[in-house]
Amino acid sequence: MNGMKGVWAWLGQRVSGVVLVFLLGIHLWVLHFVDPGAGVVFQGVAIRLRSVFFIVVDLALLAFSLYHGLNGLRTVILDYSISEKAARKLTWVLTAVGVAAFVYGALGLMAFLSV
Amino acid sequence: MQKITLNVYRFDPDLDQEPYWKSYELPGREGVTVLEVLFEVLEHHDGSLAFRYSCREAICGACAMYINGSHRLACKTQVSHLGRVLWVSPLPHMRVIKDLVVDMDPFFEKYKLIKPYLLSNSKPPEKERYQSPDERRYIDEMISCILCGSCYSSCPSVWTGEHYLGPAALMWAYRFTADGRDEGDAERLNLTAQEGGLWRCHTIFNCTEACPKNINLTHSIQQLKKKAAARVLGGK
Amino acid sequence: MYRPKQLKENADLSLRNIPVGMWGWILQRITGLLLVFYLMLHILVVSVAMWGGQESFDRWMHGLHNPVLLTLELGLILTVIYHALNGLRIVLFDLGYGIRAQRQVFAAVMVLTALIFGYSLYVIVPYIY
Numbered sequence: 489m490n491g492m493k494g495v496w497a498w499l500g501q502r503v504s505g506v507v508l509v510f511l512l513g514i515h516l517w518v519l520h521f522v523d524p525g526a527g528v529v530f531q532g533v534a535i536r537l538r539s540v541f542f543i544v545v546d547l548a549l550l551a552f553s554l555y556h557g558l559n560g561l562r563t564v565i566l567d568y569s570i571s572e573k574a575a576r577k578l579t580w581v582l583t584a585v586g587v588a589a590f591v592y593g594a595l596g597l598m599a600f601l602s603v
Numbered sequence: 604m605q606k607i608t609l610n611v612y613r614f615d616p617d618l619d620q621e622p623y624w625k626s627y628e629l630p631g632r633e634g635v636t637v638l639e640v641l642f643e644v645l646e647h648h649d650g651s652l653a654f655r656y657s658c659r660e661a662i663c664g665a666c667a668m669y670i671n672g673s674h675r676l677a678c679k680t681q682v683s684h685l686g687r688v689l690w691v692s693p694l695p696h697m698r699v700i701k702d703l704v705v706d707m708d709p710f711f712e713k714y715k716l717i718k719p720y721l722l723s724n725s726k727p728p729e730k731e732r733y734q735s736p737d738e739r740r741y742i743d744e745m746i747s748c749i750l751c752g753s754c755y756s757s758c759p760s761v762w763t764g765e766h767y768l769g770p771a772a773l774m775w776a777y778r779f780t781a782d783g784r785d786e787g788d789a790e791r792l793n794l795t796a797q798e799g800g801l802w803r804c805h806t807i808f809n810c811t812e813a814c815p816k817n818i819n820l821t822h823s824i825q826q827l828k829k830k831a832a833a834r835v836l837g838g839k
Numbered sequence: 840m841y842r843p844k845q846l847k848e849n850a851d852l853s854l855r856n857i858p859v860g861m862w863g864w865i866l867q868r869i870t871g872l873l874l875v876f877y878l879m880l881h882i883l884v885v886s887v888a889m890w891g892g893q894e895s896f897d898r899w900m901h902g903l904h905n906p907v908l909l910t911l912e913l914g915l916i917l918t919v920i921y922h923a924l925n926g927l928r929i930v931l932f933d934l935g936y937g938i939r940a941q942r943q944v945f946a947a948v949m950v951l952t953a954l955i956f957g958y959s960l961y962v963i964v965p966y967i968y
């Protein structure tokens with residue numbers, strides 16, 4: 489018996505979901521509601537990312553949405569009675585995908601800081 | 604009284620390539636139940652129709668079927684509540700043995716797995732293991748479960764999760780952890796709070812909708828999740 | 840003996856018989872998976888600034904700024920609103936609230952989704968067409 493392990497994935501999904509309401513709320517509000525006609529341009533993003541607040545919000549949004557999304561994908565796949573061994577492999581693959589996507593996405597954001 | 608049209612799912616794996624619907628025109632009668640309509644067929648039209656029943660008063664759980672789009676107990680379902688046309692088929696998503704009889708073995712195997720009896724490791728007290736009327740009232744709803752399998756048949760997590768315990772077994776696991784006389788919390792949570800167990804429940808509520816005894820299984824399963832989470836967060 | 844046809848026949852997957860709680864779950868699943876797909880696309884698109892700098896980023900953004908994609912983006916906003924509100928509904932159940940009123944809670948989610956999406960249309964649509 490591997491002692492109630494599933495609790496963490498379940499709790500993590502709830503906590504990250506609630507955190508995402510705020511992060512995604514800020515993100516969508518700033519990009520689509522404050523000045524809907526402006527469109528997204530490099531300068532605008534670069535200016536925003538000069539504030540520590542937005543760097544933190546954007547990086548947190550990246551991390552939390554990747555965790556929540558891939559953990560959710562794992563939930564969906566686990567529903568199809570895969571073996572315990574396959575489930576362990578799946579967890580590793582999704583973790584690797586998540587970490588790689590976070591690093592790549594964070595580097596992508598840093599490109600806006602170079603000006 | 605008006606006639607009743609019964610459409611019933613027929614399938615005999617030894618004879619039929621495929622299942623088919625068979626229609627019967629039967630005399631109606633005030634107060635007639637779906638089970639009695641099935642008896643009418645059995646006695647006067649086709650003695651080969653197979654279905655399970657026993658108590659005829661909604662307490663044994665044998666006659667759970669899928670009737671006019673819902674899980675129901677044939678014995679307590681009034682035909683007059685459904686109109687004159689009946690569609691009766693076996694519990695969906697379960698292996699059909701013959702006609703309305705399905706394979707209940709996986710359901711009961713999983714029920715046994717959660718140890719559906721009081722567990723104790725302490726010495727019995729002088730008189731009795733006491734349960735207060737309030738404690739008893741708390742489990743009243745849950746112990747009205749008659750293990751008919753309706754919830755199990757209705758649950759999407761069961762459809763795809765071969766080893767998923769299913770609503771009834773999880774509800775019973777909570778029923779015992781919620782019993783003051785039981786000392787099996789750790790054991791039962793270890794059995795149920797697994798990746799393939801409790802966490803495959805996605806609060807879909809199909810079980811609660813399907814239950815012919817109106818038990819809110821989702822409520823019990825949610826309580827069990829909370830118990831498991833509290834235990835892990837509490838460092839046990 | 841396993842007979843796929845037999846299972847299908849007694850599976851009852853007719854839409855008419857799907858209760859509200861199951862609709863909630865099906866939609867949560869579809870929207871969640873859509874969002875994962877979109878997130879990956881989103882990361883890729885934003886990363887063009889890393890490869891081609893300001894000029895490249897602005898060219899891409901300009902190219903994506905057309906009525907068809909902006910309409911799809913409205914769909915994305917609807918997807919997020921529903922998934923977030925229904926997610927909160929599930930968290931509510933997990934905390935132990937509203938379980939015995941799940942139909943009403945789901946109705947509330949749908950109404951709120953409609954209201955917030957309506958407001959989004961009101962703000963954004965004039966700038967699209």
Ligand code: HEM
Nearest residue numbers: 505506508509557560561563805868871872874875923926
């Ligand atoms: C905005 C706030 C969000 C909230 C409150 C939220 C909440 C939730 C909750 C509570 C679940 C669990 C559902 C269940 O156990 O049945 C869930 C599932 C899921 N979420 Fe989110 N979520 C949010 C945003 C996102 C985003 C941005 C993505 C994509 C990256 C996403 C992808 C998923 C996926 C794939 C699932 C699994 C679906 C399933 O199990 O059926 N969610 N979400």
